[in-house]
Amino acid sequence: MAGLATSFGSGAMTNSIAEVEFNDVLFIIGSNTTEAHPIIGNKMKRAATVHGAQLIVVDPRRTELAEYATIWLRLHPGTDNALINGLMHIIITKGWADRSFIAERCEGYDDLWEVVKKYTPEVASKISGVPVEQMYAAAELYAKTKKAGIFYTLGITEHTTGTNNVMNLANLALVTGHMGIENAGVNPLRGQNNVQGACDMGALPNVFPGYQSVADPKIAETFEKAWGCRLNRNKGLTIPEMLDGAAEGTVKAMYIMGEDPVLTDPDSNQVRRALANLDFLVVQDLFMTSTAAYADVFLPAACYAEKDGTFTNTERRVQRVRKAVPPPGRCRPDWEIICELSRRAGYPMDYTHPEEIFGEMRRLTPSYAGMTYRRIDRAGLQWPCPTEDHPGTKYLHQGVFPRGKGLLQGIEHEEPAELTNEEYPVLLTTGRKLIHYNIMTPYSDNLLTLDPKERAEINPVDAAKIGVGGDDEIRVTSRRGSVVTKIEITDKVPPGVLFMTFHYKETPANELTNAAYDPIAKTAEYKVCAVKIEKYLPAGRAEKEAEKEQEAVV
Numbered sequence: 001m002a003g004l005a006t007s008f009g010s011g012a013m014t015n016s017i018a019e020v021e022f023n024d025v026l027f028i029i030g031s032n033t034t035e036a037h038p039i040i041g042n043k044m045k046r047a048a049t050v051h052g053a054q055l056i057v058v059d060p061r062r063t064e065l066a067e068y069a070t071i072w073l074r075l076h077p078g079t080d081n082a083l084i085n086g087l088m089h090i091i092i093t094k095g096w097a098d099r100s101f102i103a104e105r106c107e108g109y110d111d112l113w114e115v116v117k118k119y120t121p122e123v124a125s126k127i128s129g130v131p132v133e134q135m136y137a138a139a140e141l142y143a144k145t146k147k148a149g150i151f152y153t154l155g156i157t158e159h160t161t162g163t164n165n166v167m168n169l170a171n172l173a174l175v176t177g178h179m180g181i182e183n184a185g186v187n188p189l190r191g192q193n194n195v196q197g198a199c200d201m202g203a204l205p206n207v208f209p210g211y212q213s214v215a216d217p218k219i220a221e222t223f224e225k226a227w228g229c230r231l232n233r234n235k236g237l238t239i240p241e242m243l244d245g246a247a248e249g250t251v252k253a254m255y256i257m258g259e260d261p262v263l264t265d266p267d268s269n270q271v272r273r274a275l276a277n278l279d280f281l282v283v284q285d286l287f288m289t290s291t292a293a294y295a296d297v298f299l300p301a302a303c304y305a306e307k308d309g310t311f312t313n314t315e316r317r318v319q320r321v322r323k324a325v326p327p328p329g330r331c332r333p334d335w336e337i338i339c340e341l342s343r344r345a346g347y348p349m350d351y352t353h354p355e356e357i358f359g360e361m362r363r364l365t366p367s368y369a370g371m372t373y374r375r376i377d378r379a380g381l382q383w384p385c386p387t388e389d390h391p392g393t394k395y396l397h398q399g400v401f402p403r404g405k406g407l408l409q410g411i412e413h414e415e416p417a418e419l420t421n422e423e424y425p426v427l428l429t430t431g432r433k434l435i436h437y438n439i440m441t442p443y444s445d446n447l448l449t450l451d452p453k454e455r456a457e458i459n460p461v462d463a464a465k466i467g468v469g470g471d472d473e474i475r476v477t478s479r480r481g482s483v484v485t486k487i488e489i490t491d492k493v494p495p496g497v498l499f500m501t502f503h504y505k506e507t508p509a510n511e512l513t514n515a516a517y518d519p520i521a522k523t524a525e526y527k528v529c530a531v532k533i534e535k536y537l538p539a540g541r542a543e544k545e546a547e548k549e550q551e552a553v554v
């Protein structure tokens with residue numbers, strides 16, 4: 001929904017949400033689940049407290065789940081591949097790998113070992129900062145437990161090595177045989193409520209609905225026939241490519257729907273330069289966003305509670321949403337706005353209700369073919385659901401992977417694009433907190449009252465270094481921009497690491513972040529950039545303190 005065209009995070013959960021509670025080991029890496037996916041987070045806590053499951057949490061910050069964990073691996077941000085390689089090194093050399101699973105269901109083992117053999121526990125520990133003993137304990141617990149599931153989110157994907165990180169987690173699951181069974185597997189938890197559905201429907205530059213390649217002439221012909229028009233067979237641009245194109249003048253116009261890149265894409269100054277350079281910009285949103293300030297035309301849209309349709313959630317479950325209240329003023333559901341635009345552009349789209357659009361989705365998306373509004377009325381259905389008598393699919397890859405055998409690939413550790421140095425000695429990592437949702441909730445007075453301001457998490461050691469107390473503000477500066485924020489002095493973050501959210505307009509974290517991208521997924525490295533921090537004194541106060549110092553000298 002929001003972020004109709006984003007694909008942050010990757011893939012779908014192989015398992016179902018209900019299974020979370022029944023994993024015996026949960027390997028939670030780069031996911032602050034209790035704040036960002038509280039329903040799933042609750043199931044993880046129940047797994048630990050009611051069903052005796054053991055949690056391995058891998059996060060530089062002491063998240064709530066770290067408190068429930070048997071083992072908490074506090075790694076340096078951006079060193080996940082070194083750590084994962086170290087864990088596999090231990091698992092393989094100790095004989096804890098699942099040899100028959102590797103032989104029957106995987107290929108590429110030798111290639112994997114060529115790389116992994118270099119990452120002895122000592123090497124991995126040196127890079128990641130995780131003590132060797134903890135690595136042994138985590139490797140043994142994960143490898144030796146049959147029902148062990150991996151759960152990951154942005155701590156894994158929002159890096160220049162994001163795709164590699166994801167592939168290496170797949171390696172870890174494959175060498176230990178944790179795939180294709182109930183209550184185990186590899187599960188990315190999706191972000192926005194319908195990001196899964198948007199991707200399923202082809203809101204990506206390279207595929208039609210159902211992940212069918214635009215470059216495949218046969219597939220393109222099917223869609224051309226269904227839609228009665230000629231379709232472009234070339235891959236489109238990703239978001240960073242579009243913004244670069246706008247800045248360079250090769251992209252002339254943009255239509256931004258449900259996204260506020262000025263606040264949410266990295267390096268806001270560069271985003272503003274790009275948008276200002278467009279000839280024409282349309283923004284379709286619920287609010288006059290920071291991005292709307294650059295728009296030539298603004299189209300007011302209806303929100304989720306004001307329209308009918310379906311959302312597809314993180315476990316591939318297609319669910320109905322129903323109009324509860326009418327949209328305010330002249331706001332209209334997105335689908336109506338699109339149909340109207342299309343009609344005026346000379347291609348009539350005469351749908352009268354989202355159910356008709358769903359009918360077309362079913363005809364063109366094999367994994368949705370068996371779903372009807374009647375069948376999804378109450379609990380929804382999980383894709384793949386190819387026929388009307390198919391019950392939907394609870395977990396993927398039972399018996400066979402989409403490509404036949406699981407591919408093991410050796411993956412080296414690579415450093416983040418920007419490292420700390422003398423001038424920018426602090427590592428900034430960004431993310432979320434429970435009360436706020438991306439950059440939407442600050443429009444709500446109620447939620448803003450509950451949590452009105454950013455409080456950057458800073459370790460007591462760093463606070464002492466720059467001489468700030470809990471009531472002070474700090475200025476955070478990167479090579480790209482600068483932000484003033486209140487702080488929370490806490491050992492939730494290790495020394496040398498500062499954590500900020502990107503929820504607030506007054507403290508826009510993306511003024512600071514680095515527009516370096518994963519080469520394949522094009523996800524930005526929101527989780528690592530280098531900053532300097534200093535005590536902030538408002539102009540008046542700075543002068544007063546200087547005067548006081550003067551007096552003291554005299």
Ligand SMILES: Nc1nc2c(c(=O)[nH]1)N[C@H]1C(S)=C(S)[C@@H](COP(=O)(O)OP(=O)(O)OC[C@H]3O[C@@H](n4cnc5c(=O)[nH]c(N)nc54)[C@H](O)[C@@H]3O)O[C@H]1N2
Nearest residue numbers: 030031032036077078153154155191431432434436437438
């Ligand atoms: N309350 C709330 N819920 C949300 C959202 C929200 O804004 N508010 N947003 C939604 C969206 S769009 C998404 S995509 C999801 C995101 O959900 P999450 O990915 O869980 O959220 P984040 O806070 O971005 O980051 C997760 C964790 O990664 C850790 N981390 C940072 N760097 C590293 C690293 O190098 N390695 C490892 N292993 N960990 C690291 C952080 O310390 C943090 O605890 O949440 C969704 N749910």
Ligand SMILES: Nc1nc2c(c(=O)[nH]1)N[C@H]1C(S)=C(S)[C@@H](COP(=O)(O)OP(=O)(O)OC[C@H]3O[C@@H](n4cnc5c(=O)[nH]c(N)nc54)[C@H](O)[C@@H]3O)O[C@H]1N2
Nearest residue numbers: 002003008258259260264284285301430438439440502526
């Ligand atoms: N520093 C930093 N930046 C980040 C991240 C991070 O971890 N750190 N995380 C990134 C991630 S994972 C994500 S997903 C993005 C999110 O970035 P965005 O997608 O830009 O932010 P959202 O708040 O999810 O929603 C954007 C807009 O959608 C509008 N909207 C909501 N519902 C509808 C609707 O039904 N129709 C229309 N037309 N508009 C609607 C909202 O009003 C809002 O203005 O941020 C990214 N930015």
Ligand SMILES: [Mo]
Nearest residue numbers: 008009191192
């Ligand atoms: Mo997201």
